[in-house]
Amino acid sequence: MKTNLLVGAVALALVGSANAVTPEDKCEATKNKIAGKYAFCRAKAAAKSIKKDEAADYAKCDAKLTTAWAKAEQKAVDKGASCVDSVTAAGLQSFVSSEISTVAAALDASGGLAILPASGQTTSYGAGSDGDLQVGRAANYFDNGDGTISDLRTGLMWEKKGDGLGSGVHANWMSFTWSASGTEFDGTVVTGFLDVLNDVAGGGTACFAGHCDWRLPNSFELQSISDYEAESPGVPEVFHRSATCTGCTDITLTSCSCTESNSSYWTSTSPFANEVVGLFHGSLVFTVAKTSSFVARAVRDGN
Numbered sequence: 001m002k003t004n005l006l007v008g009a010v011a012l013a014l015v016g017s018a019n020a021v022t023p024e025d026k027c028e029a030t031k032n033k034i035a036g037k038y039a040f041c042r043a044k045a046a047a048k049s050i051k052k053d054e055a056a057d058y059a060k061c062d063a064k065l066t067t068a069w070a071k072a073e074q075k076a077v078d079k080g081a082s083c084v085d086s087v088t089a090a091g092l093q094s095f096v097s098s099e100i101s102t103v104a105a106a107l108d109a110s111g112g113l114a115i116l117p118a119s120g121q122t123t124s125y126g127a128g129s130d131g132d133l134q135v136g137r138a139a140n141y142f143d144n145g146d147g148t149i150s151d152l153r154t155g156l157m158w159e160k161k162g163d164g165l166g167s168g169v170h171a172n173w174m175s176f177t178w179s180a181s182g183t184e185f186d187g188t189v190v191t192g193f194l195d196v197l198n199d200v201a202g203g204g205t206a207c208f209a210g211h212c213d214w215r216l217p218n219s220f221e222l223q224s225i226s227d228y229e230a231e232s233p234g235v236p237e238v239f240h241r242s243a244t245c246t247g248c249t250d251i252t253l254t255s256c257s258c259t260e261s262n263s264s265y266w267t268s269t270s271p272f273a274n275e276v277v278g279l280f281h282g283s284l285v286f287t288v289a290k291t292s293s294f295v296a297r298a299v300r301d302g303n
């Protein structure tokens with residue numbers, strides 16, 4: 001049942017339009033089949049490893065996926081079409097690997113499938129503490145190489161930030177107001193940030209990373225990328241490469257990913273007419289006046 005749900009989830013990520021069949025449609029259909037076969041191959045390899053009491057060997061599954069994926073895309077190119085998705089072969093591999101591991105752990109009498117993300121804390125302060133139990137779904141992120149990061153647990157795609165970007169929208173220190181009127185969502189985080197990412201002025205022809213549906217995360221979404229083992233900023237390494245962040249400008253590089261240590265980040269959640277929820281250091285939740293000025297990190301549904 002879980003494998004079927006997994007295949008369905010991957011299929012939804014690759015669904016094309018419902019128009020007449022085009023080379024792009026055929027490619028998408030082929031990728032759906034590839035995704036299903038890969039998930040089954042991984043599950044079969046995991047089952048084999050249990051029976052033989054040895055480490056699972058996924059090499060053949062991975063090789064078949066890479067070859068078949070590239071072949072499907074090349075076939076579309078040969079017909080003068082394009083079949084490149086936000087879901088890459090490597091991204092699919094990482095996603096399926098995580099899901100199969102989750103299923104295997106649940107079937108190993110570990111107490112069921114984890115739904116909520118793990119906090120990231122690994123330091124134990126005694127039996128029963130978070131660092132001791134480490135419950136929840138472990139972090140599983142993938143840098144897409146286009147200035148975005150996909151969270152393979154939640155399906156969300158996040159904007160990356162750089163450091164030496166002046167006053168650009170991707171600068172990790174650039175701040176915006178949530179509201180100009182004091183109550184409505186009409187501040188510079190909309191006009192000077194989201195509208196830029198979604199290329200409102202240009203009619204959507206130059207949206208960030210090819211997507212025009214960027215938005216502010218709600219409070220739960222933003223908290224989902226917190227890491228309570230990390231300190232200042234409290235986010236996973238993929239969102240802050242401390243060794244290579246300083247001065248970096250090309251956020252398409254894996255090494256260029258920054259989170260401002262002493263800044264608060266906006267969410268879209270507004271529990272009061274004149275206040276909104278923010279996140280400090282990646283983990284401390286608070287409410288603040290909407291006319292305040294904070295940093296923003298955009299998100300979108302990754303399918």
